[in-house]
Amino acid sequence: MTPRETPPETTAVTLRACAKTFPDGTRALRPIDLEVTGGETVVFLGPSGCGKTTLLRLIAGLERPDPGGRVLFNGEDVTARPIEKRNVGMVFQSYALFPNMTVRDNIAYGLKVRRVARAEIDARVTEMMDMMHIGDLAARRVDQLSGGQRQRVALARAIAVRPRVLLLDEPLTALDALLRERLRVEIDGLLRRLGITAIYVTHDQAEAMALGDRIVVMSHGAIAQIGPPREIYHRPVNAFVADFIGTINRVPCAGSDGDPELVFRPEDADIVAPHEADFSGTVTAAFFLGDRTRLILAGPGETPVVLDTRERTAFDHGQSVAVRVRPDVRMDLAAMAEAGTAP
Numbered sequence: 367m368t369p370r371e372t373p374p375e376t377t378a379v380t381l382r383a384c385a386k387t388f389p390d391g392t393r394a395l396r397p398i399d400l401e402v403t404g405g406e407t408v409v410f411l412g413p414s415g416c417g418k419t420t421l422l423r424l425i426a427g428l429e430r431p432d433p434g435g436r437v438l439f440n441g442e443d444v445t446a447r448p449i450e451k452r453n454v455g456m457v458f459q460s461y462a463l464f465p466n467m468t469v470r471d472n473i474a475y476g477l478k479v480r481r482v483a484r485a486e487i488d489a490r491v492t493e494m495m496d497m498m499h500i501g502d503l504a505a506r507r508v509d510q511l512s513g514g515q516r517q518r519v520a521l522a523r524a525i526a527v528r529p530r531v532l533l534l535d536e537p538l539t540a541l542d543a544l545l546r547e548r549l550r551v552e553i554d555g556l557l558r559r560l561g562i563t564a565i566y567v568t569h570d571q572a573e574a575m576a577l578g579d580r581i582v583v584m585s586h587g588a589i590a591q592i593g594p595p596r597e598i599y600h601r602p603v604n605a606f607v608a609d610f611i612g613t614i615n616r617v618p619c620a621g622s623d624g625d626p627e628l629v630f631r632p633e634d635a636d637i638v639a640p641h642e643a644d645f646s647g648t649v650t651a652a653f654f655l656g657d658r659t660r661l662i663l664a665g666p667g668e669t670p671v672v673l674d675t676r677e678r679t680a681f682d683h684g685q686s687v688a689v690r691v692r693p694d695v696r697m698d699l700a701a702m703a704e705a706g707t708a709p
């Protein structure tokens with residue numbers, strides 16, 4: 367991640383006891399407290415239906431929290447303000463652009479609505495197009511663009527009005543893997559350069575880790591854990607978070623420290639000589655990924671063990687491998703459960 371310049375004016379977002387029950391009785395959110403620092407990028411991550419979009423819509427002003435819930439921008443209560451009075455920018459998975467207008471006109475739209483002066487509009491639109499590398503598409507109609515180009519236009523349009531807070535709901539989901547990665551890097555750079563407070567919804571953990579200063583992991587309408595990506599990955603508060611962010615293995619066998627179960631990430635174990643091993647397994651699949659090989663092992667428990675190794679040798683199906691989990695990186699789920707409560 368590139369270091370962030372501190373912009374002169376940023377907007378902190380505070381949620382106090384924001385719950386949401388829909389008219390049909392669906393309880394989408396339990397009361398949520400959250401502080402997003404000005405200029406920070408926070409990612410909401412969680413399985414489908416956990417309430418990510420609803421929380422984003424509360425911040426946007428597209429939904430009202432249940433009575434008692436409050437949304438504050440820099441300490442100012444904006445709960446009763448509709449979206450058009452909050453100065454937020456939104457980018458969705460579906461681009462919500464005007465298909466038969468040009469790229470330039472799409473980006474200029476929000477500025478025109480705000481009655482910004484003509485010369486200023488031209489300057490800002492050009493700046494945004496340069497920033498998103500779409501200058502040569504200025505006169506093209508949106509319905510003549512590729513998905514990646516459209517998403518760049520959508521970002522440019524959202525940022526052109528200089529929003530206090532930028533809200534992004536799965537903006538890259540519709541794109542192919544390579545384009546996603548490229549745009550992810552661009553978005554990261556952009557947010558950092560502009561110092562915009564950004565809240566980003568995704569169910570893609572790689573995206574969350576790459577973009578977030580902090581990740582908010584959600585489950586069933588509540589926050590399971592909040593923290594920087596490394597903390598969430600290495601010190602998950604419970605098995606749900608550990609499983610959701612990356613892969614964990616749970617092998618029923620006594621480690622050298624006497625625990626009845628070894629809990630570890632695929633990259634945290636080594637292939638060793640049998641007498642040094644914590645357990646052995648049989649290779650049922652081996653995927654060579656270039657920088658490593660991902661092995662799927664049968665045994666000793668019922669669920670397969672996933673192991674990432676940097677050994678350069680090839681592995682045969684049915685081959686027995688002896689595995690030792692690095693003692694310093696084992697996870698202790700019992701301790702997690704004890705300490706592990708949502709903040």
Ligand SMILES: Nc1ncnc2c1ncn2[C@@H]1O[C@H](COP(=O)(O)OP(=O)(O)OP(=O)(O)O)[C@@H](O)[C@H]1O
Nearest residue numbers: 388390392394413414415416417418419420421569
């Ligand atoms: N307008 C609505 N009326 C009733 N229930 C709703 C409404 N909008 C959302 N819900 C429900 O609220 C819960 C949370 O939905 P939400 O869209 O916030 O989840 P999400 O985490 O964004 O999911 P996804 O990743 O699938 O988009 C779900 O059970 C959903 O069905």
